[in-house]
Amino acid sequence: xxxxxxxxxxxxxxxxxxxxxxxxxxxxxxxxxxxxxxxxxxxxxxxxxxxxxxxxxxxxxxxxxxxxxxxxxxxxxxxxxxxxxxxxxxxxxxxxxxxxxxxxxxxxxxxxxxxxxxxxxxxxxxxxxxxxxxxxxxxxxxxxxxxxxxxxxxxxxxxxxxxxxxxxxxxxxxxxxxxxxxxxxxxxxxxxxxxxxxxxxxxxxxxxxxxxxxxxxxxxxxxxxxxxxxxxxxxxxxxxxxxxxxxxxxxxxxxxxxxxxxxxxxxxxxxxxxxxxxxxxxxxxxxxxxxxxxxxxxxxxxxxxxxxxxxxxxxxxxxxxxxxxxxxxxxxxxxxxxxxxxxxxxxxxxxxxxxxxxxxxxxxxxxxxxxxxxxxxxxxxxxxxxxxxxxxxxxxxxxxxxxxxxxxxxxxxxxxxxxxxxxx
Amino acid sequence: xxxxxxxxxxxxxxxxxxxxxxxxxxxxxxxxxxxxxxxxxxxxxxxxxxxxxxxxxxxxxxxxxxxxxxxxxxxxxxxxxxxxxxxxxxxxxxxxxxxxxxxxxxxxxxxxxxxxxxxxxxxxxxxxxxxxxxxxxxxx
Numbered sequence: 001x002x003x004x005x006x007x008x009x010x011x012x013x014x015x016x017x018x019x020x021x022x023x024x025x026x027x028x029x030x031x032x033x034x035x036x037x038x039x040x041x042x043x044x045x046x047x048x049x050x051x052x053x054x055x056x057x058x059x060x061x062x063x064x065x066x067x068x069x070x071x072x073x074x075x076x077x078x079x080x081x082x083x084x085x086x087x088x089x090x091x092x093x094x095x096x097x098x099x100x101x102x103x104x105x106x107x108x109x110x111x112x113x114x115x116x117x118x119x120x121x122x123x124x125x126x127x128x129x130x131x132x133x134x135x136x137x138x139x140x141x142x143x144x145x146x147x148x149x150x151x152x153x154x155x156x157x158x159x160x161x162x163x164x165x166x167x168x169x170x171x172x173x174x175x176x177x178x179x180x181x182x183x184x185x186x187x188x189x190x191x192x193x194x195x196x197x198x199x200x201x202x203x204x205x206x207x208x209x210x211x212x213x214x215x216x217x218x219x220x221x222x223x224x225x226x227x228x229x230x231x232x233x234x235x236x237x238x239x240x241x242x243x244x245x246x247x248x249x250x251x252x253x254x255x256x257x258x259x260x261x262x263x264x265x266x267x268x269x270x271x272x273x274x275x276x277x278x279x280x281x282x283x284x285x286x287x288x289x290x291x292x293x294x295x296x297x298x299x300x301x302x303x304x305x306x307x308x309x310x311x312x313x314x315x316x317x318x319x320x321x322x323x324x325x326x327x328x329x330x331x332x333x334x335x336x337x338x339x340x341x342x343x344x345x346x347x348x349x350x351x352x353x354x355x356x357x358x359x360x361x362x363x364x365x366x367x368x369x370x371x372x373x374x375x376x377x378x379x380x381x382x383x384x385x386x387x388x389x390x391x392x393x394x395x396x397x398x399x400x401x402x403x404x405x406x407x408x409x410x411x412x413x414x415x416x417x418x419x420x421x422x423x424x
Numbered sequence: 425x426x427x428x429x430x431x432x433x434x435x436x437x438x439x440x441x442x443x444x445x446x447x448x449x450x451x452x453x454x455x456x457x458x459x460x461x462x463x464x465x466x467x468x469x470x471x472x473x474x475x476x477x478x479x480x481x482x483x484x485x486x487x488x489x490x491x492x493x494x495x496x497x498x499x500x501x502x503x504x505x506x507x508x509x510x511x512x513x514x515x516x517x518x519x520x521x522x523x524x525x526x527x528x529x530x531x532x533x534x535x536x537x538x539x540x541x542x543x544x545x546x547x548x549x550x551x552x553x554x555x556x557x558x559x560x561x562x563x564x
Contacts, residue, residue, distance in 0.1 A: 085542075091535060
């Protein structure tokens with residue numbers, strides 16, 4: 001392709017790990033004009049080749065005068081790329097193009113798309129070699145990426161680029177993953193600010209909530225056909241053996257909102273205030289809700305509770321209106337975080353259980369399904385609380401005597417068990 | 425370590441069996457820079473500072489492996505196996521390198537040669553020597 005062409009031959013998916021980059025790459029790979037393999041790491045290879053060439057050329061007098069290199073230096077200081085002789089520049093482009101063409105040749109696609117998790121670190125080198133590159137910046141709420149990252153790393157943090165951040169704060173993985181997100185998103189937004197015409201931002205939440213509309217915007221930006229059949233072929237054609245990527249996608253058949261809001265389980269109190277402040281700056285810029293102290297007690301956005309869980313919870317709470325209470329607390333709210341209608345105020349001393357809102361001492365929240373499991377004693381309460389599936393928030397001032405929450409919740413469950421007997 | 429250009433399907437210039445790549449493989453602080461500067465001063469050898477060519481070749485192989493992963497022809501490509509067999513008689517070492525299609529092997533070989541030739545061209549050295557401290561980490 002001629003250097004002067006404005007048509008991109010390279011697209012980058014730029015996003016932090018656990019932001020839906022594999023989903024987007026599989027959808028784009030299913031498009032007849034785009035070839036997007038698993039995480040190949042082409043941007044890092046281009047950067048690497050530049051470094052090797054720079055050393056090979058270091059003792060070469062003519063290279064610093066190379067006009068192409070000088071043009072690159074006109075970029076902002078943070079985007080500076082070490083100039084190389086024309087010959088080296090051509091070789092780097094040729095090597096990258098050979099790979100891009102090899103992948104795209106299968107189905108005659110005309111644009112290669114790279115999805116690699118370290119792309120943000122190599123943007124200047126890539127744009128230097130391929131100035132018409134278009135960049136899709138994919139973002140997802142920080143707390144949802146942390147929840148997903150923790151779930152995806154049960155045996156260690158050896159993937160996704162988390163390692164250095166976890167090594168820096170091994171005693172607080174929430175903070176580590178928050179810092180990782182902050183770094184990746186900051187780099188992406190900084191690049192976008194200087195290159196807005198070649199960047200298109202997509203929110204994961206919009207992609208899964210309104211896939212057709214969101215993809216339409218992506219296709220418009222890429223100047224390709226609005227082929228919505230990718231929403232089917234993106235899953236049917238996906239193969240986990242094609243290389244690194246999200247381990248879930250091979251077992252997914254459609255775009256779903258099921259993962260939106262899972263970050264409500266992540267304890268916001270683990271993130272230090274200065275970092276919260278920085279995260280909130282970025283969240284506001286991306287159009288997300290800010291993080292507050294009440295983050296873990298607020299309802300999950302955009303989720304609907306399964307009908308069976310809704311029915312079971314309503315029945316349980318209605319049954320609690322009878323019988324004796326042994327609570328030594330004024331009032332407790334039971335709030336399903338996945339449905340705004342499923343909330344009750346319990347006043348043990350008055351034996352009142354009523355649906356709705358009210359002033360309470362303590363709110364206990366979680367997904368309706370988890371509240372049912374908790375009340376039926378089907379899951380260990382300690383495990384539910386430790387994992388963040390069941391959370392609580394107290395209304396008292398910091399100077400007030402702390403409420404023994406495990407005891408309160410245990411009393412609640414005991415009260416249920418005494419009334420109903422053990423569940424079969 | 426010496427490499428033979430005949431192992432590349434398409435030698436850029438030389439058609440002889442003379443090696444065109446030498447590697448200085450050693451631990452850090454073992455005198456590698458001294459050796460490399462002595463070799464670089466030899467009229468037949470070009471040996472730049474730590475450029476990291478072995479790691480780049482490894483890196484390129486990994487990227488190619490992913491790009492080729494969904495390609496049916498890739499894993500059974502005979503040239504890939506042939507090249508590996510010639511370069512590494514040891515089966516355990518062979519197993520550490522993912523076979524690639526002939527085109528990929530050629531491209532990796534060609535782009536490495538381009539760098540080597542660029543450095544050698546100054547004094548018309550016939551052999552490129554790489555001294556990098558991670559040479560031992562890179563798969564064969």
